[in-house]
Amino acid sequence: MNSSIFGLLETVIxxxxxxxxxxxxxxxxxxxxxxxxxYYSGNLRAEVERLIRGTVGGNWENWYAKIPWLEGxxxxxxxxxxxxxxxxxxxxxxxxxxxxxxVGLEDRIKIHLQNIKYAFETRTKxxxxxxxxxxxxxxxxxxxxxxxxxxxxxxxxxxxxxxxxIEDLLAKIDKTEPAKTGxxxxxxxxxxxxxxxxxxxxxxxxxxxxxxxxxFPAQDEKKPWRPWLQVLYELxxxxxxxxxxxxxxxxxxxxxxxxxxxxxxxxxKKPSTKAT
Amino acid sequence: MEGSxxxxxxxxxxxxxxxxxxxxxxxxxxxxxxxxSFLFATLSGDQAGxxxxxxxxxxxxxxxxxxxxGLVVIWGVLPDTRFGPPKVMxxxxxxxxxxxxxxxxxxxxxxxxxLGAVPSLPITVxxxxxxxx
Numbered sequence: 001m002n003s004s005i006f007g008l009l010e011t012v013i014x015x016x017x018x019x020x021x022x023x024x025x026x027x028x029x030x031x032x033x034x035x036x037x038x039y040y041s042g043n044l045r046a047e048v049e050r051l052i053r054g055t056v057g058g059n060w061e062n063w064y065a066k067i068p069w070l071e072g073x074x075x076x077x078x079x080x081x082x083x084x085x086x087x088x089x090x091x092x093x094x095x096x097x098x099x100x101x102x103v104g105l106e107d108r109i110k111i112h113l114q115n116i117k118y119a120f121e122t123r124t125k126x127x128x129x130x131x132x133x134x135x136x137x138x139x140x141x142x143x144x145x146x147x148x149x150x151x152x153x154x155x156x157x158x159x160x161x162x163x164x165x166i167e168d169l170l171a172k173i174d175k176t177e178p179a180k181t182g183x184x185x186x187x188x189x190x191x192x193x194x195x196x197x198x199x200x201x202x203x204x205x206x207x208x209x210x211x212x213x214x215x216f217p218a219q220d221e222k223k224p225w226r227p228w229l230q231v232l233y234e235l236x237x238x239x240x241x242x243x244x245x246x247x248x249x250x251x252x253x254x255x256x257x258x259x260x261x262x263x264x265x266x267x268x269k270k271p272s273t274k275a276t
Numbered sequence: 277m278e279g280s281x282x283x284x285x286x287x288x289x290x291x292x293x294x295x296x297x298x299x300x301x302x303x304x305x306x307x308x309x310x311x312x313s314f315l316f317a318t319l320s321g322d323q324a325g326x327x328x329x330x331x332x333x334x335x336x337x338x339x340x341x342x343x344x345x346g347l348v349v350i351w352g353v354l355p356d357t358r359f360g361p362p363k364v365m366x367x368x369x370x371x372x373x374x375x376x377x378x379x380x381x382x383x384x385x386x387x388x389x390x391l392g393a394v395p396s397l398p399i400t401v402x403x404x405x406x407x408x409x
Contacts, residue, residue, distance in 0.1 A: 122352075123352070123353060125352075126348060126351075126352025126353050127352075127353050129348055129352065130345055130348045130349050130352065130353055133341075133344060133345050133348060134345055137341040137344070137345065138341075211333075211334060211337055212334065213324075214323065214324045215323065216324075216331070216333065216334070217333055219322065219323075227322070227333050228333070230333075231333045231336060231337050234337065235337055235340055235341065238341070239344065
């Protein structure tokens with residue numbers, strides 16, 4: 001009974017370790033795309049537009065006519081500080097806004113700032129989900145296969161759930177620097193990601209990329225629908241992995257640390273006291 | 277409650293038009309991808325390497341994967357569909373007045389409230405002097 005619980009715990013730990021690794025890959029990919037496609041500036045511009053239009057009406061052409069320098073504003077170089085009350089009040093006065101229109105401006109700006117934050121965060125989460133799905137579907141990383149292999153193969157499970165390896169993985173991820181901006185940084189990030197993917201494919205034999213092999217699926221003359229079932233299995237498994245990897249690295253990180261400590265306590269060892 | 281005005285023709289700003297094109301392109305790519313994959317699946321054999329690079333099963337997998345990813349991208353990531361420049365062109369001014377920022381033209385006034393959907397109203401907006409809303 002105790003050994004089966006221990007086996008299950010080890011399976012969950014190894015599964016969380018793999019998901020953590022995948023989640024960090026998805027996070028790196030998301031940072032890469034986020035840096036290359038700057039959608040934050042679009043949101044900022046749209047909210048400034050909405051604020052001005054709500055106060056004085058008109059459109060960008062009308063506003064450019066009154067404030068020519070507005071046309072040369074590089075939105076990609078501005079942050080939400082641009083939406084400060086003083087800046088906006090000055091801008092609206094230059095656009096002939098009546099004084100009474102400036103009453104409650106600070107509160108309106110807060111709403112626009114929240115809109116920017118919401119739009120940016122939501123789109124980043126969706127981007128992360130899309131990239132996670134692309135990664136797991138293209139490489140055919142199947143969560144069901146990973147779980148089954150870990151549960152059945154004691155050797156692989158033992159290797160992945162090794163306390164020293166877990167500590168190394170957590171320490172490595174704790175040290176990971178956030179992605180820097182710029183083309184050079186993006187290229188380095190891409191190279192690093194490529195290396196990690198190659199290492200992952202080599203290290204883990206969980207049937208990754210199985211669907212792309214020439215002998216997929218196994219034919220069964222008695223059950224002609226069986227190959228379609230295998231396709232469905234691979235599709236759902238890969239979708240699940242994509243969703244789990246996109247949920248967020250912090251959750252897997254905390255879960256893995258907690259489970260590693262629980263296992264050490266069950267095994268009678270001193271629990272880890274390393275800070276996250 | 278928030279309102280929006282859909283107008284035919286020239287009412288949308290250049291930014292919205294550009295983003296609309298991105299959306300249309302995305303739909304075209306998605307349909308081509310899924311359609312192409314399923315077409316490929318009908319022409320392919322059971323195993324890869326027999327008649328084509330991909331087997332029919334792999335082509336179906338590719339098509340369905342593209343469908344899922346494409347829908348996530350179109351609904352969640354592309355700017356013109358949900359999280360781009362605000363769709364709201366009208367704002368609630370008081371309890372019974374909605375202030376609209378529209379140009380002259382015809383369109384449909386859509387109103388949404390927390391109480392439920394309100395039937396859309398066909399409207400015609402005339403050009404005023406000074407282009408004020």
